[in-house]
Amino acid sequence: MSHIVIIGNGVAGTTCARHIRKRSDADRITVVSGETDHFFSRTALMYIYMGHMKYEHTKPYEDWFWEKNRIELKRGWVKDIDTSGKKLTFDSGEAMSYDKLVLACGSKPNKFGWPGQDLDGVQGLYSYQDLELLEKNTHPPKSRNNRVKRAVLVGGGLIGVELAEMLFTRNIEVTFLVRESKFWGNVLPKEEGELVSRHMRKHHVDLRLEEELDEILPDEQGRVRAVKTKNGEEIECQFVGLTAGVSPNIGWLKETGIAQKRGILVNEFLETNIEDVYAIGDCTQFETPPAGVRPMNQVWYTGRIMGETLAQTLTGNRTAYRPGPWFNSAKFFDVEYQTYGDVLARMPEHVSQFYWEHPDGEKCIKIQFETATGKFLGINTFGIRLRHEVFDQWLKDGKDVQHIVKHLRQANFDPEFYRSHEHEIAEKWNKEFPNMTVSVKKRFLVF
């Protein structure tokens, strides 16, 4: 029996703990967190703020679950790690020894050294504490006294859109500064970026593309009063959201001898340079990424899969991280987004693509494939749900693009009675690729 200590109770750390317990009765498992007593869904923070849920609804397991499964929970911030003595020190001065250590300490919002980035009323959104700070920095729901009239968000990514949606529910106007010429430009191709931009503007977001933050200006009390953009414009605001991505939360590990670059360096077995110290989730960086894996992985699913993988290794079945074909999803206000495989924002020369958009401008589908072989590479959809299992199989089988267009209906995951568009999609495809036509039958009414 060994004592496995996991630092971080997010999805990576918690999944790891659960799966260790599934496979091993004997090991002692401790999960350490300074953030909250129990595991909660970080992605649901926005719903707490908007009043869709309360904090307790975001906890995937009831509080008795941990004791029942003999997963010890320790609340506190670890200050120091003695890797040779295998000992942790908490900021309270308490100590804890371990046999194996798992670092699952997540991310923190990026701050790029903007003047004024630490003023009152300026913040990112990642942790539960960030949410509490946001409550403090804005006014209560349905408040008559709107302390914050306008917010400026800096950096176009997922958290930015979520924050915009959140602030709107408190009647706060949002100006969104995005450095690139299109929204979420490093991930989304042009058409999808435009669709999202259009949708956000429909929701009255004042979206400023190719606009950069220069400086955040304080009032006499040291609170934000305005921002200045690189174009010299001053935008009055009472709140600034820093949403230009996240980076691994590793500053506190500097002195421990655990190798790190942008994240904690791990091999494909999620092992660090020090024996019996592992890292999973947002905080990691692959030294040599396994085939098809990106060096940094900061989404829910990758954290979860790393947790499962490492649990195997820690219970005697040394297992490499092989997450399978990429997938992800998100929601931008009312439009859902899903992706399977690799759809690249900047398409390499040997790749072709096909794009279909619904006349309402809120549904679209983008398929990329190898020009020479027709091999299907990846798909983006907005406003249409797709079946993960089907696309996972198609990607693993190396299906060609015609197969995808022809059998798209098989992968449709929209609720019953939704209008389906496979026929229109195929028609457009046939026009654009007349030497690769497919036939797709029209559905009668909605069936």
Added chain:
Amino acid sequence: MRILQFAGLGLFLIAFFTFIGSLFMGDYQMTEAVAKEVISDENHQALLLPELAPMIDKTYGNQFAFASDFQSTFERVNQAFKEQQQWDKVIYTDYTFSIVKASSIGYVADHGGRLFFLIFILGPIGALLYILPQLQLLGPAGIKNHHVFHDNEKNRGIIGIAIGTFLILFYIFLYWFEEYITNWTLIVDPLSMAMNGGAASQWFLYGFMYTIAIIVMGIRMLIKYRHNNYQMIRTGSVMFFQTAFAFTIPQVLAAMSLPAPDMKNMWPLDYSFFFDYRLNEMVEAGTIGFFMLGWGIALFAIGVPLFTYLYGKRWYCSWVCGCGGLAETLGDPFRQQSSKKLSAWKIERYLIHGVLVFAVLMTSAVLYTFFTEESQLFNIGSVYVSSFDVRGWYGFAIGAAFAGVVGTGFYPLMGNRVWCRFGCPLAAYLGLVQRFKSRFRITTNGGQCISCGNCSTYCEMGIDVRWYAQRGQNIVRSSCVGCGICSAVCPRGVLKLENGENNDASRMEAPAIILGNEGVTLNV
């Protein structure tokens, strides 16, 4: 738009308080003519009228004193017969409701039309004025559960508790003290006359209000989910079945002096279906009566297994049923209050199946008596228990207290499906079919779940949907009524209601792909 909403709310509140106030309007006075008209049985007249003499032409300021005087007189007469063992003379007809209603004088009796307009026309109009602007105020179509948990009404605040209290009182009066709410029935008398040719009972009033509630709040539902065809069609369906089958058709049947059941209701939810008076009524009505009898039996004997096999219990619970219809419309603002705890599920299992067993035993006893004309079942000590006792207990405890008072009164505290989840014997029966032999399941979408909890939070049946979704397992639960809201509120497109192969393995198991790791074969 906001002004329109305020005006609507104002109108609705005026209607609501007029409705409450109408109970306290006017006086009560029994004339001899009224007494003779209501107590139409000549023997009863002879027995009761002399005793009622002191009440005749006396004016009472409220129905409580009036009813109390009448009832004590009535009891005294009966008591005397009982003491003298003159069982044939004891009066079993309860005249209280009719006599109170007929004795009402003053504003409500004179100006019923005016009150009807104020309450039942302006009230719904006010509610719609409040609801319709949401088309614009909610912004572009989509899931807008903003401030549900900041809201006093929806999050067990004082307004929520007040609504619950009102509903509880309403049901208590409706079931056990209908003689105090005769003024309400007076107001809907003209409508009742027009529809079925008779004066309004409290049940006509209830059916009428029930239908209005489903239509008005159904419109709210249609607006809220206007981006979701499943919700639109389903809501349209419950609005239709309530308006046509539960309310209008029975009135027409009654006007034609035929048995007037709600023909989409079925045993064991319709627990009195096999009671002697209903069976006799159907048998006596000839061909159409036999059709109703056959239809009623076919619904639960063939319809339930067949349709539940094909579509899951949703075909009834969230598309057709009246209780379900009210829950999905009037109750929708409270769906998030259902408990998702494991402990709640443990209670639920015993309770709902216990009620099913009770319903079956009670009905067996009733049928035993019907066929053998022997009503004595067993003795408890020296007290003998008849099937009439048993059906009385069931009617009181389950039919009225559980289904009505608790089932609806606790909407704001325990969610909108309290009855359907913990008490409905039909839901239990449908659930058994759904759990063990059905093509229905809620499919989860591979690894896309982010465990956010929206699905579980908004599940009115208290199913911890997320528990399944995050492990990629299909949801096959006897309690699921297939309302589809979990799928609607999911931000990542994870849940889909589906009818597929009834292969237990594929229906229930968690496929390994979900875990997304090719290196690991997990035995979940």
